[in-house]
Amino acid sequence: MSSQAWINLAYLAASMLFIVAFKLMTGPRTAVKGNYLGAVGMAIALIAACFEKPVLESFAERGAWPLVLVGIAAAIGAAVGAVMAVKYPMTGMPQMVALLNGFGGAASTFVAGAELWNASATAKLTESPLGAWTQFAIATALTGLIGAVTFWGSLVAFGKLEELPQFKKPWTHPNRHWINLGLAVATLLLGWGFCAYPSSNLLFWLLVIVGSGLGITLTMPIGGADMPVVICLLNSYSGLAAAAAGFVIDNSVLVIAGSLVGASGLILTAIMCQAMNRSLVGVLFGGLGTTAAVSGDDVYAGKIKSVSAEEIAMVLEGAERVVIVPGYGLAVAQAQHAVRELADALEKRGTTVEYAIHPVAGRMPGHMNVLLAEADIAYEKLREMDDINPTFPETDVAIVIGANDVVNPAARNDPTSPIAGMPILDVDKARTVVVVKRSLSPGFAGIPNPLFAADNTLMYFADGKKAILDLTTAVQKN
Amino acid sequence: MSSQAWINLAYLAASMLFIVAFKLMTGPRTAVKGNYLGAVGMAIALIAACFEKPVLESFAERGAWPLVLVGIAAAIGAAVGAVMAVKYPMTGMPQMVALLNGFGGAASTFVAGAELWNASATAKLTESPLGAWTQFAIATALTGLIGAVTFWGSLVAFGKLEELPQFKKPWTHPNRHWINLGLAVATLLLGWGFCAYPSSNLLFWLLVIVGSGLGITLTMPIGGADMPVVICLLNSYSGLAAAAAGFVIDNSVLVIAGSLVGASGLILTAIMCQAMNRSLVGVLFGGLGTTAAVSGDDVYAGKIKSVSAEEIAMVLEGAERVVIVPGYGLAVAQAQHAVRELADALEKRGTTVEYAIHPVAGRMPGHMNVLLAEADIAYEKLREMDDINPTFPETDVAIVIGANDVVNPAARNDPTSPIAGMPILDVDKARTVVVVKRSLSPGFAGIPNPLFAADNTLMYFADGKKAILDLTTAVQKN
Amino acid sequence: MTTPLFAILLADAVAAPEDPAAKFIRLLTVFLLAMWVGFEVITKVPQRLHTPLTSGSNAISGITAVGAIVVAGAVATAGYRFGNLLGLLAVVLAMVNVAGGFVVTHRMLEMFQPKKK
């Protein structure tokens, strides 16, 4: 067997490991193993890459130093990545993923650019034409373009989620649709040109620049709260960019791994849109994220019952079954450990405590699960919407912590509501509802919540973490 | 784009159509479309094959007649297949599938043989060695071998299921395990030899002959009732043979389609073994199919209540909910239309009628569904085991028609029973059970059935079709 | 003596035939992926459709007809016509499988359709 065959075999093994890794992602225990196997697959692929013919030739010709340089570069990258991954707080996962994602996209762009640079140099030297390679010109152009969009889009998403001051206000230039259109036309023209002159470095980098512009102008107007959809979409793009790069350098492991990631991102995007009852086009080009807050005065006037921690503790005393409903506010307040302590205190007294997790609670799919798992809350207690909704009528107290839209009964009752039709957690059916938040201000959708004015609802206005800590103390005192 | 590229594109389209076809097999409505798409995919692939380089070269050199010959051969084959498919009775589906399957296997063997013949001829003329092609020698050998096993194994299975006299008694030569071992050793030796001399036509055909022997000696000892497992396994083999042939001629549509079929056969085999609570090895090499019938005298003595059609009609009169449980005897008696009429008569009087389908009722997965569907019984009324089992306690009358093992409570109660642990339909929990069969003789597993002796069971001894027709008349008279 | 990457790709694509081992692995990749797709898709087919599934997949296994057509229609070196004959035989057998499989599957599936009385 030739060395190329061995390398391809290694790539094949890596590809299969990646598929197994995704397959094992179906359960929290097996997922750990899946992640290991994914890493093993990656290691195999990277080592195999060091034995590719061009690398070996370079080794024979110039000695070890190019490979050493590669090793150093890889070590630097890996170290930076690992440190970021360990240091970044759990609440910032969406940002972290966005950032890593962007790097992957940029890498794909550079691979295509480097490949093109070398190829066109060779073509110039040997005077052999590149004319027949239309399909590969398309792949190269796509890689450059998608990579650039991914990188800049991810950076913007990162900025918005980190709430950097520059990104606070969604950018709503009146002519932005025209600007986007212009960039899109430029992309098409450049792409067409590049296919006609597939050895032109200039055209390629112009395409990358235009792509960068698109990445920014497309992402800037989207509200910070819609960023998770954008991140999943960009995640999918980074996979597709890798797959396209695989077409450029004729490498099946890039194609397979890239398309797996592409599929994963697309599925997550679709699931999220569905759970928010919005269309992808609406998220990307509509403006729900930018709607001015509707006044809730008529809804709330005179009907709000504000209570103290001690009063809630008294209500909880008689409760046999308590359901905790976390939302985005829990992540903001970083109240997950406090919640855990409250649940422990309640359970010590014989109360059953469960958690109701809405699919789009928080700002990222599975956001709440990760947060609560961080606080060592057992996986089995986190129950999904369809599973727990029927049990609310038998629930004594539902404690809503920093959640708003996902418990808004208007989605069910008011067909004119912007979130009409979105499936929600039916907390209003519980005997008593306790809502912990700082004010009456709306959540992501910017609409008032009739739940707060309901007869069986008690409002407890405070920062999430402080509120829960006080409540725990009050419960323990009783 | 070169013509080869177009051909490959056509093959790719065909492959995708095949996957879509399988995907659409999930519902009875979409399945019809799936089957069409599969046929379209096949047509595309076959047409593309006519433009392959060797065919075009032959066209250029020898004119149209070789292609005309191919067309005639294809037309003959298609006509024979279509006529068989239309003429064969529905009850004989297992045999029909076995036969078609065998033809596919034989075709793969011949493709590999022809390819080898041509290649070795060319090698001889051009004096170029075939030595480096070990992987392809393996693929060629595998194709020939698997194809031969599939063909002969399928023929034996066909003979057994058709109950041809020659196949009535399972073949139990005392030395059969030694014979099989000898053939297996011969296979390995010939395979090894062929890899060493990959241009030897002689070794290839010897391998095919040994494979034919294996196909026969492995299948002959297996009881007729176990044939469905064998058929699914052979179905899987025929797919794998096609995939192996794809390796030989470097054709991805053969590889993809072949592996889809291979996967499908393996899954069905596994499901069937599971539902019978037996291991695949047990089915292939054990002898449950050949066990002598255990006497049921102690079980049945004095406890059997034999009744007439009129008596049953009276019991049915008061029934609100009737569940019909079909088994292999229904297929033997061809009583499906009669059952339909009985159900119509009952429903006309306001009785709810449903059908409980055990996964291995009959002699083939889904056998009962096909039979009852033939009699125009609505798909929705055929309910699967796990779905209908909880409803038996609320069922007034369960009518068991030609089923035996799948309603044997010994599987649940008696841990020493050969079928212990096999999931069964809990008909014994119905208020009254009516069992229609010809005698007290056992079913496929060869064991007595305590259900027949239960207090709430009434036995109605007669041929299935006659019994149901009489019963319908009695019901209509009331 | 510089042999940059693209030149190698070019050489690979235009001049040198793919080495057999690499070809084998390429086909193995396709095989494994297709097997996986098959497992995922087919485990979702409900029990009640297993008989049509068997016959339908049976029809698709007749894809070997593609190979049969190529060997049957290929140029035979004079004196070596036996290969073509084998190919023709394979065409007949495979087409029985194909046509029989699809038709019988259709026949069965038709029975599952709700009919007007």
Add this chain to the structure above:
Amino acid sequence: MTTPLFAILLADAVAAPEDPAAKFIRLLTVFLLAMWVGFEVITKVPQRLHTPLTSGSNAISGITAVGAIVVAGAVATAGYRFGNLLGLLAVVLAMVNVAGGFVVTHRMLEMFQPKKK
């Protein structure tokens, strides 16, 4: 007899062992199959593991590092070292993605494990 159309097709077919278009289709086959596997497998991942799924798939998208290593380590025609530099940059970026992705996924999944108190 040889018709012009067939002659052209023939010339085409004889020309190269694997021409770029055929290669493209070969990769397209792998792409489509892998996409399909991805869809089937990933739709089975439960909602609660979607965040680790995102970061894990993110890590795998760093596979582009393979391409980066090859372009970074390849022989550069004298005077055209820019390609290698780009490659090195790509290696760094891709490795941040890979290492960061796997580590952060592991960190998250560890949290889902039941712990002894």
